[in-house]
Amino acid sequence: MTPPLLALHQVDKRFAGGTLALQGLDLAIARGSFTSLLGSSGCGKSTLLRLLAGLETPTAGRVERADDAVGNTGFVFQQPTLMPWARVAANVALPLQLQRRRQAEIDTAVAPALAAVGLQDFGNAFPRELSGGMQMRASIARALITRPALLLLDEPFAALDEITRFRLNEDLLALWQRDAFTAVFVTHSVAEAVFLSQRIVVMAPRPGRVSEIIGLDAPYPRHAAFRATPAFAEACIRVSQALLRASDG
Amino acid sequence: MTPPLLALHQVDKRFAGGTLALQGLDLAIARGSFTSLLGSSGCGKSTLLRLLAGLETPTAGRVERADDAVGNTGFVFQQPTLMPWARVAANVALPLQLQRRRQAEIDTAVAPALAAVGLQDFGNAFPRELSGGMQMRASIARALITRPALLLLDEPFAALDEITRFRLNEDLLALWQRDAFTAVFVTHSVAEAVFLSQRIVVMAPRPGRVSEIIGLDAPYPRHAAFRATPAFAEACIRVSQALLRASDG
């Protein structure tokens, strides 16, 4: 068996303020897998994602990150996190700039990236001139533009309407199948998690820990029709119940 | 018939950048009603809410706001919009401070307001020490603390897990019935809109305008069981179809 791309061993995370955000967490993320994180607000999903990205260090335990994950990670933060002084196109182009790509290459990459999230007309706008959902979409475009090996998404579609959300869900899956990256996806939507993932990690709060891990074996590619299948509905119910158990426990 | 609390007549809103966010918008909000706004990302929902609050002025047309709405409005912005230098309790207390309430009165009001959104243990934290969903909940507590006559909510629950979200939905309805305020609620969740509202305004994009208005006559109080009724499912389907029509048109 190949070693996992990312692995957490008995990880604790306590913040300076004293909050114990995560405790005794064990988790392995296989290369090329699609994992969703579900859990109540404040249970430590974002913190876990930041540990996976190497943006936080654990207070106890160990985080192992394979070499090909480091420096080749796309991250959609929970907040849009755009540079207010740069136009949308420049914001989206930033990761390429940081990789010192040639300007021509950048220009050809940015236009389709914007179009993919429906922002083709707003490349010249400043972030403050976008709606909340549009800002998140710009942030998604930025995370995808480098075709990262590891994609971490923190509630990327929460601010979007269902139609856009469904479309982007399918687009994301198509990309995942084409590029075979590893995805860790935080969402509050059970249906979204079921639609997208191979594995759903249900977290319990106070302190944050893994409550249950639910595997989903529906085959890919999954399309809109999958949402209408009994298997889908049944999985949703299983996950919802796991969530209920996690928040009761 | 009593005049509406808020009324928009043929309102256009064009931003300095040139974007025409709203065009020819007519809308009346009756006193004590619960209205939801649905529409694709960037179609002008937030802009409409800001017009209703008097935070923007229309470029054409008229916005009429009854005297009892002015200065007695609670607003949950799409972003948490907390003061980074103040602790959570102080952030929530701000509206009362501005109304120059006595400190004792403020102290007794803040604790239950925090508890209502599950932040009883975080009154002493700074906003940066909260998770995204917790920040939104603080913002909701702040909007409710003055018991406003008009409550404008811009995707307040988008960052929350379904369990918390369902609970807060019911809490909100209970408050609405007790205090008889007027609510305008922006959401991307069709189910949420159906569960909460008397009336759903479906907006169409580019430029933003009212596409359809769907009335819902399910009686209040509505509880979790309502979600399981055929009437609920049927309404959801109707609204979803209206949304599809709006984004196609």
Place this chain on the structure above:
Amino acid sequence: ADKVVFGTNWKAQAAHGGFYQAIADGTYAKAGLDVTIRPGGPQVNNRPLLPAGRIDFLMTGNLLHSFDNVKNGVPVVVVAAMFQKDPQALFSHPGAYRTFAELNTAPVAWIAKDAQFSWWAWLKAEHGFRDEQLRPYAYNLGPFLANKRSIQQGYAVEEPISIRSQGGFEPQTWLLADHGYSTYSTTIEARVETVQKNPALVKRFVEASIIGWVNYLHGDRSKADALIRRDNPDMPQATIDASAALMKQLGIVDSGDAQTLGIGAMRPERIADFHAKMLRAGLYKPGEVDLSKVATTAFVNQGVGVALARQLGAGR
């Protein structure tokens, strides 16, 4: 007693000794005056305070200021000239230059700002000095000591003492007064209004100051020195002693007319002669300065203190 504030143009030093003497030994008090001395300083400009009425008398370095006052309609007038010779001098390293005429070949001349606007113009016009030599003198000897070919300005009764102690050599002193710079110095200015309305006060102040100077130069100056050191705590007694000795040796105060007419003596002809030189130096245009308004001799030339000086053994 009448309250009188007397402003000087520098920190307390031996060159102000006579005035401190008159306070210390009660000469002013005897004249019915309660005098406060307000020292000036390198960047402290007490001069506007006189016409503004914040001080009553002002000690002024040379007559140029008085010419400027008349030219600009400032209603003040010179009532006495305590120094017959201006102690203003140039210094050079020993043996660097043989004659005053050679000084204009010095590569560097450390000259303070105020001098650049007054007698430097005269040195240029009369003695061939050049602006290229100029470097600003911030009353710090270091740059001069460091450059053997440089020259610098200074007070003949002040700088040689510190050059001696810091540089360890006796500088050559070129007194401007010996080369045609014929201004009076350490003059006392008063407002025209005071002179007209209260001449008695002016007379008492001038005459008590003269007596003060006689006593300072020829009598026991220990109490005056104590006052000087109170106003300027870092002034060592040795410097005061050396300075006082130089004043006598160079005949700064008590020479020429002063020996017969008394200290403070002024002659209009000499003022006119000095004015003519400054005219040639281009500092003034003809007719700009009404010489009759520059000074009044009503309070000097009475032989005050001459007898006292002889009695104290002056000239011996």
Place this chain on the structure above:
Amino acid sequence: MAEPAIDHRGRWLTPLLSTLAMLAAWEAAVRWWEIPPYLLPGPLLVARTLFENFGSLLPSWWFTVKITLAALALAVVGGVLLAVLFALSRRAEASLAPLAVVLQVTPIVAIAPLILILVDSTTAALLVCAFIVAFFPIMANTLQGLRSADANLRELLRLYRATRWQTLRYLLVPSALPYFMAGLKIAGGLALIGAVVAEFTAGAAGRETGLASRILEASFRTEIPKMFAALVLVSLTGIGIHLAMQALARRVLGRWHDSERG
């Protein structure tokens, strides 16, 4: 705030009117109390003197302006470089910040002689002095600005393993701009005053003299109206620099920073 934005004409009219009002009050005070011109000349007299001496003041003004702008440029370069160094390394800050403070608080008057010994050309000495006066606000403000970069954006760049240089270029520098602009407004005035004060203390006379020499000369020679004329030139120059900086801030921050909206 609730106050409506002043319309375009108001933007010029208000300061003009208020300046005129102040000048009128000054003139009135001078006439009412009959303050003689050798103490405080009225603005009319100053204006006339300025007009009459304009030809002779102009070269001095130009000299001062040159020193000011050169010193400001040096201060910007030096201050920004130092701030960048400090922002990139706490160690560098800990080692060098004391030196920067020492430079700021050392009175030029005291060290001018040393500078004159070390530096041959008077103009260079003037520049050094004016630079010392002007660089600190740029440094302190830019540093605070570089430090104030958004923590989330900082993490984004860390994630992409941006080099220090990239972090600087793409994040820190734009974040510091509002602070830098405020520092520039302060330093603009300080460079001017630094040029003047430096000339007071380190300046030579002769042909190459600036406004400071004219001020001193007029002061020594009790030509107070002329002194005020020169001071007015200094003030006008300061206001000019200030307006230029303000326009620059508006241009640079205009479309994205809260401070330049409305």
Place this chain on the structure above:
Amino acid sequence: MAEPAIDHRGRWLTPLLSTLAMLAAWEAAVRWWEIPPYLLPGPLLVARTLFENFGSLLPSWWFTVKITLAALALAVVGGVLLAVLFALSRRAEASLAPLAVVLQVTPIVAIAPLILILVDSTTAALLVCAFIVAFFPIMANTLQGLRSADANLRELLRLYRATRWQTLRYLLVPSALPYFMAGLKIAGGLALIGAVVAEFTAGAAGRETGLASRILEASFRTEIPKMFAALVLVSLTGIGIHLAMQALARRVLGRWHDSERG
């Protein structure tokens, strides 16, 4: 940045070591080129002179410190008040900003006599001069800070119909704090230099003298080691003020502002 935070001991050790290194280099230079003490004394000689003259320098130092702190307090009050006025009303800014600039760029040397005529006590004159030097950075920075308040929070307050005073208290003042602190760092040094320069020009004579008088005296008498001893006192005071301001900033911004993290 990637650099690890310096540990607690390092925070003191680094500047100490770097200062010692600089002093050693200075001493070595003085000895190597045999620079005479009347040009540039070595640090050892300066230290000895400082030690020997400590008793006589102490009262002067204390006098300067008093003026500095008083001027800084005045500058804070005046600068903040003016900034608040400007932030609340663009009109007020348009009318009065030119005056503030004029105050900033007018050389004290030139107007000191005028101040001495208007103000009776020398100490008060010193205060006025030092204030003039120090107030502008506070004003400019605080103004920029007040303007930089988050637009969304501004709207929130508008919604609750907060009065101007409330907007100021609950939003603008906290928003301005990071800018104000940077301004304070600048003004701290400027108040000190202002106190020194003011004493040079408006000179307290007689018993009540500060470090400026000691510097000048020593300079005139070419007691350069003593001058440097006094300058060192000024520098140390400046560094002390700077460290105090830094500690204050850390206290005030510590828990919430990006600039004071890590």
